[in-house]
Amino acid sequence: xxxxxxxxxxxxxxxxxxxxxxxxxxxxxxxxxxxxxxxxxxxxxxxxxxxxxxxxxxxxxxxxxxxxxxxxxxxxxxxxxxxxxxxxxxxxxxxxxxxxxxxxxxxxxxxxxxxxxxxxxxxxxxxxxxxxxxxxxxxxxxxxxxxxxxxxxxxxxxxxxxxxxxxxxxxxxxxxxxxxxxxxxxxxxxxxxxxxxxxxxxxxxxxxxxxxxxxxxxxxxxxxxxxxxxxxxxxxxx
Numbered sequence: 332x333x334x335x336x337x338x339x340x341x342x343x344x345x346x347x348x349x350x351x352x353x354x355x356x357x358x359x360x361x362x363x364x365x366x367x368x369x370x371x372x373x374x375x376x377x378x379x380x381x382x383x384x385x386x387x388x389x390x391x392x393x394x395x396x397x398x399x400x401x402x403x404x405x406x407x408x409x410x411x412x413x414x415x416x417x418x419x420x421x422x423x424x425x426x427x428x429x430x431x432x433x434x435x436x437x438x439x440x441x442x443x444x445x446x447x448x449x450x451x452x453x454x455x456x457x458x459x460x461x462x463x464x465x466x467x468x469x470x471x472x473x474x475x476x477x478x479x480x481x482x483x484x485x486x487x488x489x490x491x492x493x494x495x496x497x498x499x500x501x502x503x504x505x506x507x508x509x510x511x512x513x514x515x516x517x518x519x520x521x522x523x524x525x526x527x528x529x530x531x532x533x534x535x536x537x538x539x540x541x542x543x544x545x546x547x548x549x550x551x552x553x554x555x556x557x558x559x560x561x562x563x564x565x566x567x568x569x
Contacts (some may be wrong), residue, residue, distance in 0.1 A: 374439045375410065377430040382415045387540045388528055389548075390415075390473045393503065396454035400466045402447075403485055407434035413452045413470060429455075429470070447487050452477065458507035460516045461562055469518060471502035476520065480562075495564050498554045501526050515558040524548035 370376045379395040382388070396413035403409070410432040431447045432440035452470035459466050465481035476498050479487035491497050498520045507516045524545050532543035556564035 368438070372439070374435075374441060375430075375432055377412050377414075377432075377442070379412070380415055380427050385540065386528075387533070387542045389524075389526055389543055389545070390453075390501070392542055393453055393473075396452065396471075396504075398455045398457040398468070400457040400468075402431070402466050402481060403433070404465065405434075405436075407436050409434045410440060411455055411457065411468060413455050415453070443485065446485060453502070454504040456505040456507055456518075458516050460507060460518070460558065462515070469496070469505050469507070469520075471498075471505050471520065473501045473526070475499070476502050476505075490562070494562060495566070496520070496554075496556050498522070498556075500551050510555070511557070513558075513560075515560050517558045518554075518556040518564060520554040520556070522551040522553045525551050 381393075381395075382391050384391065395415075398411045399408045400411060401408055402411075410430075412430045412432070414427045414429050428444055429452060430442055431444045433443045434440055452472040454471045456469045456471075457466050458469075459481075460469075460478075461467065461480065463481075463483070465483045467481045468479040468487065470477045470479065476491065476496065477489055478491045478494050478496050480490045481487055496518060501523045502520050503523045505518060505520045507518055509515060510517050510519075525548055527548070530543055530547065531540065532547070533540040552568060554566055555568045557567045558564055
């Protein structure tokens, strides 16, 4: 009985201590809030086109990628937005492009996409892969992935073929990281499925079409690219 009483007292004491140590709720002034800024104020007028069609092609279900990066090293984060593009099942009525918005330092942004020379894809991963002090872009896509090297003058160059990081097929996302600890950023590209537009899901008799679930397609292997330190990469996927 004495043991049970002692245990009860210890538990009550511990609970009291925890109550005393519980941090006070943050003051109203410390709370983080977000306010939506309309396009007419921010200058960001870009709109994503998901290529939606009555045929219900699976790539239409994939959302748009976005990255915040200081591409011009002025100390302010700029914005890169990824749009869809022409493919074997989609021909846009008007040209579609990604968007690179330059931060004007006053809460507004300017579209510098055409000047920078970057467009088309699904997802984006930003990093300085060649260590020159300028953030580069790797854009994945349903089709051809693109590595954009930052030229340091507000423009980018497609160096995909030279770098050897095309990763054909349908890539959904990518990440830069130093997997072997050699001080250079390597690249992992996540692939999805071996998609074909000929695969139809739904009820043909009733004329109903649905998006096929991914498991009806064969999986596609992902890619791990080792950074060789000279602007090129080696596919070391196993």
